[in-house]
Amino acid sequence: MWREKGRWTMLSRRSFIRSILVGLGAICAGDWEKLVKAAEGRAYYRVVVLGDPHLPVRILHHPHKADQEKILAAKNAVIDDINSWPDVDAVAVVGDLVEQRAVPKEYAYIRKFFGRLKHKLWVINGNHEFLYRDQPRPDGKPVVADPAVWKRKLEYFRTFWQLPKRWYTKEAGPYHLIFLSAEGALPTEMGDEQLDWLTKDLAAHRQQPTLIFFHGPLYNTLLNYNDKVNKERTIAMPEKRLHPLLDANPQVKLWISGHTHTPCRNASFAAKGINRYNENTYDIHNDCMDRKKIVTNSLFLYPDRIVVRTYDHHNACWLTGLDREFPLYGTES
Template sequence: MPVRGSERAYKRLVVLGDPHLPVRVEKHPDKAKRQAIVAAKLRAIADINSWPDVDSIAVVGDIVARYSIPSEYDFIRQYFSSVKVPLYVIDGNHEILYEDEPNENGKLVKGDAESRRRKLQHFCEFWQLSKPYYSLELGGCHLIFLATEGPLPTQIGAEQFAWLKNDLTEHPQSTLIFFHGPLMGTLLNYNNSVNKKSTVAQPVNELHDLLMSNPQVRLWISGHTHTPATNDSFAAPEINMYGSRIMNIHNSDMDRKHIWTNSLYIYGDHIDIRTFDHRSQDWIENYDRQIRLDD
């Protein structure tokens, strides 16, 4: 018999990285492959729904396929309709940054400030958020969900940054931060876009100073880089650790036939991080990680 959440020693949060719903047609032109990818995404959400101890799900941006248009949101509504636990979402660059259609060469076209504002407002209205960034409590920890605001793909705006600074001041307990972009230097330079201005959380220097002055921040949970679980730095604490204290939990995108998800098991004095392989239907035990909250 499943143990009720109130009787468990932990709270479990499952993280979804970059779902790109329903599928990026331009990335996957073959129809059969697109169908297989959508099927894998449906299996992943079915797996999560079958786990009796899940307390909540977090989605770290790029929920839309590419353009943040009505057809994408229609599929998103259908996709998450079966979820029975709280769903915490943040936007990524694809929610706000681009025009509704590509150029004549099929390339993304960046929108202006008004376009970003309009698309972010729609994101909030769709998800019934008063603001695109917010915080809450879970399992004795403080969870912060930050929004991508542009014009860089992983940029936090000045007003939001001031809010973050104040929120950290008001909440000295162990803290987890969810944001679309990872922290600088928490992945190997395995391609030409990793650890670059457009792929790490911005503003880099201001964030560094803020994080180092708030020792309660223990995890930074990100997507954006589409780093697969097969990558050497996906789950390597010696690489993922920022400032010798904050572990960056990277999450692979879901726009693929082989999907992995991370689960955070939040206990009173530590957090266990485990990675599930939805294709093999098994845990990757050598990716099990833990961070102490009482250090």
């Protein structure tokens, strides 16, 4: 009851401020955002990150109907939780929204699932949005497609989400947010055109603290907890080009990734010493949502720091032991 009361109180404040702005008729969108946040008593932008939803359910991994129903219920509960949080500015999904092969029935469910979300939504594709043929092998496993299929599926992803381009930027107060697209023969690879664009965009925003969202994590930002981690097929590629680019752009504070399905109980999920890529950039890893018990990360973007918190949707609590803080200026204590 208190949460709902607080929520409607917040909405009434928004309506009151909106009526003032309409009356004045001369305040820009940026000032509107500042006034809303002041009325809400907060000085941050909040972005909730969803890792690898795999909608509706990965049947190969969860063949039993009862398990599938529990996973579907857990995913729907995440949307309910996010809708109940009045301080969310946007939700970012770091790829692999589809179950497996990016076929029409998967997109039909995605439309229904995210149609319930009441907050702004930012998405990028992962490897499952483009890499595989429509028809699986007899055992149900996906088959890697040819480049013509990749191109067709990537274009479908772009038009489905009504994106002007598969890579794009957003602004959140003083922050510059970059959203990138997996697109190559490797599951987490970028092509030359995109990398050229990224290089120019970073050069044009050197004075803004920057966050990059991409499906694959940066090299060596996880422990080698299995034989797939930190390999070419599981890291952002091409590493040889990304490494000097990030070193040359210290304004990039966080790289937000999915793909590895690293659970929050893993020792390197939220270990800053391990997640640190270079002097200035850290990887924020996000577990997949294809579980009965789901956790999500929230990025709280303050004027002088970023706070990352992990929420346990099953137990309805913050996992405070995983809280992390990243100052924008000076050195860490």
